[in-house]
Amino acid sequence: MSLTSPNRGYPLERLDGNTGSMAYWSNLFTRVADRLGDLRTAAHAAHDLPGVGRSVTAVRTDANDLAGALPGDIAEAQLLAGVLQRYADAFDAHAKPANDLIDDIEAAHAEWSRLDIAADHAGRAAMAAAYGDDQSEIDDTNDAVTEAIGVRDAAKDALDELWTQYERFYGDWDAAYAAALSELAGGTGAVLTNEARDLLADLLAATSPEEVARLWAENPELQQELIDNHPAVVGNLDGVPWDVRATVNAARLEELLETEPEGPHRDELAAVWRALTTGAVPKPNLISFDPDGAEQVTAALAYGDLSTASEINTLVPGMNGNVDDLFSWGQSAQALNLRVGEGSATVVWFGYDTPDLLEEPAMSRAEDGAAALRSYLLAVRALSPDADVNVIAHSYGSTTAALAIGSQADGLGVTSFIAVGSAGFPKDPTVVENLSNGGPPQLYATISEDDAVARVGRGTAPGHPVSPERLPGATVFDSDGGVDARGESLPAATGHDALGPGAYLEPGSESFYNVGEIIMTGQPGTERGGEGSTQGFWDAGNWWISDEYALIDF
Incomplete structure (x- = not known):
């Protein structure tokens, strides 16, 4: 074994x-x-x-x-x-x-x-x-x-x-x-020299990304020695500056591709490289990269300058997501930056092993992912204390994000938590209380009238049956078609997908439009059930069941 x-x-x-x-x-x-x-x-x-x-x-x-x-x-x-x-x-x-x-x-x-x-x-x-x-x-x-x-x-x-x-x-x-x-x-x-070895030990023993950032800044003369000898650690250590991590991770990825044989692992590495080097101007930054620390290659790409951004957005994928989709998620991230405007930076965060269909009812993937997401969000807050932090999570990604963000009463410093097509939040009293106590983050949620997958997921998952749309204080917004501020038609989400035609985060859709409006103004941009709205199979009479947490939403 x-x-x-x-x-x-x-x-x-x-x-x-x-x-x-x-x-x-x-x-x-x-x-x-x-x-x-x-x-x-x-x-x-x-x-x-x-x-x-x-x-x-x-x-x-x-x-x-x-x-x-x-x-x-x-x-x-x-x-x-x-x-x-x-x-x-x-x-x-x-x-x-x-x-x-x-x-x-x-x-x-x-x-x-x-x-x-x-x-x-x-x-x-x-x-x-x-x-x-x-x-x-x-x-x-x-x-x-x-x-x-x-x-x-x-x-x-x-x-x-x-x-x-x-x-x-x-x-x-x-x-x-x-x-x-x-x-x-x-x-x-x-x-390593004794001094660098001692610094490495202190960094690994640090209790928060804030402490990591302090230790790193206080020892500039030892930084290159750590980078040269332990690039895998430096490239993934939350609290180390993003530009340092990006440079180290890109070099590691390029070196691995020179020696990695053909096969599924190389395909994943090539997918990360494609997302890193193709299309976007300026190129994104590979702020985390772990080729073999989990069942999947995990990575996070930042589009825009995290060090100067006033709005830092993080996209968290859900069930069946993997780095093969990084390029497509990156296009959505770029579109979101354009939608929000100057000062926006968006991270595509594939930092955990996402579940497949059989694993989705359980919480194990969310528990592992929440620990990594929690550390990343604390690093964002440590390195960008004045920025608004917005988390946009799809499907099981919202389950993972809810567990991470709801783990602390302050919501890890997140400003807005936006759940699209949620597979359900954890049935954990502390998490539910922290996400519905009226304090940051403000919770927003949408579920398409045609999204049966999310509803079945909630109904068959004892660990995450809580409907975010029903939590006290949540702002629910539409994704079923509408019109924007200029009266132009916005396509509906016609299923459970995050990306592509008829998906929640497809640029130009009602859901995507509302996400951008929430980040910019704190409110959705379309009226619930307003002009252009369509009614799908799972209409309100079928699924909007009222109970304590709306544990089953269908």
Whole structure:
């Protein structure tokens, strides 16, 4: 079984080492250093030999040369002895406990996988039942999903705790290993100097992007060393300036494409490169890029200058989204910047593994994605404290964004949260309260009369059945066709898609028009049910059910 830790990407591998052998060699090098010290003492003594003449002068010269050469050898022997002993101690303290956890993690992962499959089966059964008319079967299958997800999530919590322990031990061992290499390199540049290594440790231990930004700014002399030695870290560390990350990530992507063989992974990398280099003027910035830290290649492209923007917009994709769609999402981002005008910058954020149809009823993808989105949004606030921050999320992306933004009472500094075709918000009292308490962010939502997918998604998902359109304080806007301020017709969203004709974020559509108006003025630009509005299959009488959270919207 080949596993990697969820947060730091450490491989689940047995760390090899023999502390007894390392201690032996450490003692041996210590003895060598002592013997060389004795030799140096003798050389000094020879240098002080009394007398005159050619022979005495030659001995003094040789003794002087030897005494001058020995300190380097003594220091090297002492270095080897110290490094070996320190690494041996670290191996005992960290690597051995990490090794002891491997069997437990593999067993816990197998159990969670089994329960995850069971939860998926229960979800498929619930989704199938939702299309029928048997309310009893719908209730029973929803109850079965809830129970299956609860058992699975408990197993996931147990697995996560084991992974947390493993990452702590593995990380401490890895740091000790890196420190040993750094000491042996002697500051040659092959690995980090002590100062840069300490800064890297502080950056990784930072509790917020704001702290990362401060540490980075306070150590300009060490920045290039970190970039050269750890580009993957620098390029994805929230709080590092966007332009630094963009340069590092673009270089990494270009290097990977030079060596990556044909196949699905290369196709994803090529899709990111195409979005990065084609069409847009100026070119977007690749502000995050992780080619192998998740099941999908993840990336985020920023269109416009985040460092000077007064409106920072973030597009969050939903179910079945991946970087193959980056170019199309980028076109929507550019159109949004044009719509909003000067000072607008828009990020296309593919920073998480989006779910497929079978995974959509569950919350696991949203939980993983919310952590990454939360960190990104905190970085936006840390680096652009005066900008308005707008999140536009589609489908399951709104589930992920709601979990991230609603995790804190201040909404992570988000100004406007705009949900289009939402798959439902999490049924979490804290999240619901934070998104409907009247404070920032202001919540906006739309769902097309012809969007059955979002409604079925809410109705078959015990973890995210909350309808954003029904939350207190939410501003609901139309996406079913209307007219703009000049009286020109705006096409309707005719399904669940985010992009393309009849989609929510298609430039020129009513939904897209209203998103732009919300960002600029704080209010939608068309009247609910006004001129040009059409009525689809899921009309108000069919789906606008009133209950506490509108848990089922159809």
